[in-house]
Amino acid sequence: MSEPEDPFSPFRLPSATPAKQTRETFGERLRRRREQLAQGDESKALSSWQARARVLTALVVESPHPRASIVRCQAGEARRLAGVEAVLFADDIPPFRNALGQEFSGEPLLAEDEVHYRGQPVALIVARDEATCREAAAKLEIEYHISPGILSIDHALAMMSFHEAPRVCERGKVTPALATDTHRSLGAFLIPPQQAPLTGSTEVRVTPVRGGRGYSVKARALSPALIRTAVARTADIPESEVQLEPVGLAGVTDALELEPVRLAMLATRAAMACGTAVVLKVSGPDSPLIRGQRHPVKVEFDAAHDAEGRISALDLKLHVDGGFYAMDSTTVMDRAALHADSVYGIGHFRITSQLCRTHRITSSSLPAEGSAQGAWAMEEIIRRVASAVGKTPREVREKNFYTEGAEPKTAPYGQPVQAASISRVWNQVLRRSDFDTRIAAIEKWNRKNHYHKRGIAVVTTKFGLGDPRPERDAAAVLVQILADGSVLVRVGLVDVNDGFRGQIREEVAHRLGIEEEAIRVILNDFDVLPRSTPVIGADACGLVLRAIADACKRLQGRLREVALQLFAARGQTEVEIEAIRFVDGLVGPDISPTHPLYFREVIEGAWRKRVNLVETGYHRTPNLWWDHELGAGWPFSAFTYAAAVAEVQIDAFTGEVQVLRVDFAHEGSPSPDQGDRDFAQLMRAFTLGSGWLLSESVPYPETDEPGLFHVAEGVPGFADAPFQVVADRLRPLGDPGALPGDPCAEAPVLLASCIREALWDALRAFGMKPELKIDLPLPSTPPAVLGTLREISRQIREGDATSRRPAAKAASEAG
């Protein structure tokens, strides 16, 4: 066949079968050799360049059972399969090396005699490609002796299966106080987990470098520094020999924190076994090793209150599902307990938190993990108390707020609470949303419409910024001024593409008085700055901004001296060094447009005088502490306060819920120019919370049946967003040196509870009454809502029948 002429072909892919050439180049020889090796038709003896040139695939063989003993492991047939390089079991790993490290609380790298959660790595197969790995995995003979696993909190409570003794944080005398008040409300409910569907690949690649003395790791992770430590520990090499390759993330919800660490250690072990680069894969997209699931929490409460709903004493128990290996579940539990008071100043308050040991795996990689469960527990209790005393939840909330000038003034663990901030956001959101007028309008609308009902609710939250583990609350930056006055800023932070670069640029521009365009921000550079600040759970932005301020302050000090000398050279000898400022690219005590000293001139002077223009900035929040045994501490660098009003509409035909409008009043970042970024962060976090409460159903407790539902199908889409969003960004109150850098990244997750409260309000319009024993399941998917509506009508019908029966009997007797 003759091909027609092709007059235009500006670019084309390399042809699948290249034309034969007379002489093979080195590169071609390398490629041919690599292909031959990948085909597996050569012996396994490899020289060093060949080892570098090929990439093997490793597959994690996972336990299909949540709890079982491993009776027998045989891999003879799998090992003989063409293309298989290695099959590793726990026995193949040297003694004392089969451990993931202290973050994983004693979990082995590969399961030894028992498996304790579904998905636990049992073996590693390394082969030339994924298909061969899967073929070999099918030939493995692993025999399990299955035992019934503990898969729910209730089961763990019944079996007394706990990780440690309960942690108690108490203020006042709860037990006697409970007995004194006239009204008591008791109850229990469950806050289910949420999953993190990731958008990108979750495979981990480990490549030996420097002749096998070091490793280069590429993994989608929120804390790359943890990966470096873990890989170094696995390979028994110094951490300095591990390189991290950056991976672009699409937000904090696009990667996990500890899960990739486990995978990186497995990949390193595979790479060590074969001496080549390895790409590690898991069993499938639903593997528990990459799913990342929040901690379910079971809440029990006993509250004493008056007829107005004012709570005098509350005994709160939080049972947290910590999985079998409690990774960082204790911190999650602490965070839940530390947020359980929310914005309510209850005089006698006891929070008992207990970590249950189940045969599951949990994760803390999602924003506001722990804090959301704690705060939502409190909101639920407030609503139940309001229902018991026949008041509106809004009234009961207002009665229980921390109030200025009244006790208590601190959270139960001792950190002061700003009551003024609570009332500020509360009043602002009520005013902005025109709450009272809308309540009336909704009532009127609901009376006319029988099959759709609207509901409205307001909640306010207090969110603690920082990690109860103080060692994580630190940040480092490196600021370099180049010869032309432009600035390079390196930050030890993973790049989650949430617009933080802009905020850093703004901060440096403000500090050095230069244009933002002259500043370049480099994130993800963990070779220069080994410490990576966690982006989840800590106030990463605040820490980084303060570290930048620290670096710029020292640079300014040096530049002031240079500027002073330059002024002296001009004959301006009366200039005081402290008075020199840096504004708009100019330097001086009183910046006059006629005789300006440009920033660039000062830098030129500094280069000539060999002044150091490279500075490291470092910040750690001082005086943070948290003692869980005492139940006391100052665990957060600051609190941020926010409030929200949500209006929803329920379709009684289908159970579908539409969020009509949301109003926010929140404390934004300290910078006045970051309004857009704050709003974007606010919406992302709020969407995360609303998805958790409304649509993202995760099977809990797990069953043996395969799930029919792809969890990602519940993640809210574009059309599920509220129709109207109004956000009031308030200037934060308090000490400017301790203000959070980015209060909107996690705190608004907590605000999503206003949607649930509004749903309850709409249910009341459908006839829901306090005396009905009905719970609205979480997440409130259309089947759950329609089921609740049905239950309401059933109980009302039965109630009517029972109330009619005695009356009918009396009437018949009278007749």
Next chain:
Amino acid sequence: MGCGKQGVMQSWFTFELDGEMCRVERESSLGTLASFLARLDPCFSHFAEHDPLLAPRLVVMGTLEGDRHRFRIVDAGLLLMPMLADRQIWTPEGIRNAEPEHPVNLAFQEGSFECSGERLDTILALTFEGYYRPDLRRQGQVNDQYDAIVTRTAHVPAIRETAVQVFASTEQLRHEAARKAERSGEESTVWTGKKDIFGDRFTRQLFRLPEGRALQYVDGRKRRFFRPETIVDLIKLNREYPAAAYIAGGTGPGRFALLEDTAVDLISLEAVKELTSILTTEDHWEIGSAVSLTQTAESIGRECLAFNKALRRFASRPVRNRATLGGYLATAWASGQLAPLLMALNARIRLISADGERDAPVSQFYAGKGRTILQPGEIIRSILIPRTTEHALSTRGITSRLCDVYTVAPRRTGCEPYATGGFALELRDRRITKAWLAYSGIADAPVRAREAEDFLAGKNWDESTLIETLAILNRSVDVTAPGAGGASPGYLKQLVGTLFQKFYHQHPRPESVRPESLTATGEFAKLDEPFFHTTHV
């Protein structure tokens, strides 16, 4: 652009990529554009990570549909390479570089969208298509335009605000162009998008695009890809290659990726004239089986409102731009949203094969468990949908026809629905002459509730009839399929009744065909508000 002559197999084809002609040789006929781009240049490396749900990789495709040139947003991960022959593709990267001052590029320069590059690419490409859409006129359509975005990191209010501004600028442009065209009497060409009113680099190139021609391509592994032009050629090919698979829009996610290692030949229906046209007669529409859902909605949606409504909750815009009615029916999707509507519309399916033609109503097309009545060698030629104009109804003595469709799903779009109900009533004054009640998602194939339909015939359309029908539905309709998204059979059973109830409450009056609004949505979302208000002097 060259595609070789009829009857000659060729191992190459060309298409335009970002304004440059691109020649493709021996590329796998089952490979996708996403994987091609990922290998082509490092700037496209993110195309390698494609997920139709969470990470679609969107590009804009320039096409000629009938006599209209259109930009269509498509998912590069669902587009097989040979489908691109003679087409234009603009990647977000190309859009940015080709005209940095383009209104869409300018709209997305501001910082409030700071998100990952890929995410911004998705938003940019969706806005680009919207900018050139002549039918994008009202704010309620913004959700439909952007429903491919399913993410926790999207900043929806900012996207909506920007979209409204961008689309308002297009509307203004279109109004001005229409005013000018009024003088020459060509106003309608502006509104239908037949005329290039933009005159920018993108549309100049688009309007040069010729009609799609036949293609006979063989890839490096000797797999063939045919794109015949006529139905006769199609049937001949089918006889010659009986094992070949038909492909229309190719949106069944992952279906073709699974075939990568097999030697399957493909026959594309995209260029077959008989299958890609919509015939409109006085009493029905005949929709070719290879017409995309978007195109179908553009043709019949103004008159058949329920079709537009069903599409609003169907997959996402990039999928609707490629998916076809024929493909939808042939895959026999048990919980698809369109089948109940097609049943309610009393649509028929025309099938054709070498042995001749036959037709069947949609309800008889499904054979259960993912099977249909299609015989080997048989293809869907077209779908006949009766029109409900006053004239068409009055000839049959009908005074009104009420029809609507309701979908319930875990979220608005882009997911497997729990269930869908499609309902239609033909009335003579208040008396029902015939009824159609159809459901999908409750059994292994879409079903009609025959007993209830029979009961309704001859009854008055009022509340007592509704209540009696509910009892019949409860008794006669069985839920046999496990519900999507963890929906229990009890819930699905409940929906069978409540969806019909909803139909009654939206259409209580026989004389009013337009549904009554039951929700408060209109108070919060200005769905019918145009992007641009004209001020007539």
